[in-house]
Amino acid sequence: MNRVVVVGASLAGVSAAESLRERGFDGDIVLVGAEDRLPYTRPPLSKAALADGVDESALRLREPAWFEEQGVTLRLGEAATALDTRDRVLRLGAGTSIGYDGLVIATGSISRRMPMTLSMPAVHTLRTHDDACRLREALVRGGHLVVVGAGFIGLETAATARGMGLEVTVVDVMPAPMHRFGEHVGAWFRDLHERNGVRIVCSTGVDSLRAHGDRAHVILDTGETLIADTVLVGVGGIPATAWLTGSAVRCADGVRCEPDLSTGVPGVVAAGDAARWHNALFAETMRVEHWTNAVEQGVHAAGTLLGEPRPFESVPYFWTDQFEAKLRCVGRISPEDTVAVLRRDASSLVAAYGRDGIVRGAVCINAPRQLATLRSAIADRTPFRDIAGHAPSATSPAAPRR
Incomplete structure (x- = not known):
């Protein structure tokens, strides 16, 4: 194998590239990223980066010198658009292409959007560096933040915004915040946020959103209208796999992987948010969208690509900091x-x-x-x-x- 292309300048992608070198691979490594900036970590985007400003250098996973020292060629600002698995060619949005012997899919996930909000300037999602910059600009103006979705991103941002002095309302269709953890955890976090001045509105959906100048009117299915200076839609993510349409790589809520993170396509593995695999430790097929999993799978996928296949079995671990x-x-x-x-x-x-x-x-x-x-x-x-x-x-x- 002479060249490995890592698609996705993500935590999983950087971990895979690093592991390839540590395992002795001395061929070409090309890291492709859709964003035109060095790979960065995402957890601070809903916390310190919003409160204190987005410091690009502080978010970097590796400094520029590291990529040069490791012999990793960066192709940033070039999104993958298609994959030809027969001829082993990756096609990019700029009309260029890269041949590969081995390929790591590490394109992560993208924010799920509400179609009614696509052209509304007051409405934001939070996934990327640029998302955080735009949202911070809105929050520093103060006013009322309405968060749609009481998951990690929504509640972390709510806590950050309260610390910045904003009025905050969180709306969710489920009976309690962070509903998948159950009523006890949900009630605990509801109490936490309400003690800190956040209004929590559960068992309630958004009927519609309407632009009113620079503001948005959030009409709930109860008939109540929330007048928001800023709206954050935090209703989860979807795997960034559309570019694989038409290829031999099978996708269904992520890249369908074997237990060792291979894809069934010669020379192609996957890691991170985009990978769906069978975890024998839980006897369950799963896709995990968290920091530790991205690191561990990046390392594991590199080993599989280099001929060290073994099942990836892990106990998922993740965290959230709120107030x-x-x-x-x-x-x-x-x-x-x-x-x-x-x-x-x-x-x-x-x-x-x-x-x-x-x-x-x-x-x-x-x-x-x-x-x-x-x-x-x-x-x-x-x-x-x-x-x-x-x-x-x-x-x-x-x-x-x-």
Whole structure:
């Protein structure tokens, strides 16, 4: 193999390139990115970058010298548009193309948009460096921020905006914020945000949005109208795989991978937000959109590409910081799980999640010591009763049925 092309100047893409070199690959590495800037980390975009300003150099995953030292050729500002897997050619938006022997798909995901908002200047999404710059410009003007979606991005931005002095309202169709973690976690975060002055409106959808000058009117399905200076739509992401249409790479809510992150197409692997694979540790096919997974899969995909195939089995880990709360989550959580609250007070919460008699996930809020113990229990497939037996409250479904 003489040349590996990494498509996606992302955390997963950089991790793959770095791992290729560490494993002794001395051929060409070309890193292709749609944005015209060096690869950067995204978690600060909803927090420090909004509050203090977007410092591009502070966000960089690697300095320019690193790419030169590692012999990584950068093709930035050139989005992938098509893939010819027969002739092993990647086509770019500039009308150019690159031949490859090995290819890593690491294009991540893009923000899900509400069609009614596409031409409204007051409405934002938050995924990229440029998104954060535009949103910050809006927030520093103050006023009322309406957040549609009470997930990580929405609630992190709500907390940041409150710290900047804005009035904030969060709207979500589900019964509680961060609904997939269940009623206990949702109620805890609702209390946290309301104590800090955020209005939370749940079990409520957005009927329509209308532009009124520089503002937006957010009409809820209850009939209430929210007058917003700024609107953030944070309703999740979708895999950035449209450029693979017509290729031999199979896609269905992400790139369909084998357990080792190969794609079934010779010389092509995938990693990060765009990859969907079977995780034998949970006996489940999954796609994980979080920082740690991107790093680990980038490394693993590089090994598979170089002829070291083995199943990628991991205990997913991710976090969110909102006001004074630090939530850390390990494992796999779904509405079908049973939850045992092991600890709960105004400043912390620990909950374990089980299915089929096995502990599968855990949430620890301001409780770092319990995190490692519960992560080991998940990896060891510990019986749920061994964990839930210590719970002060009875177990219950993780999330209300709708």
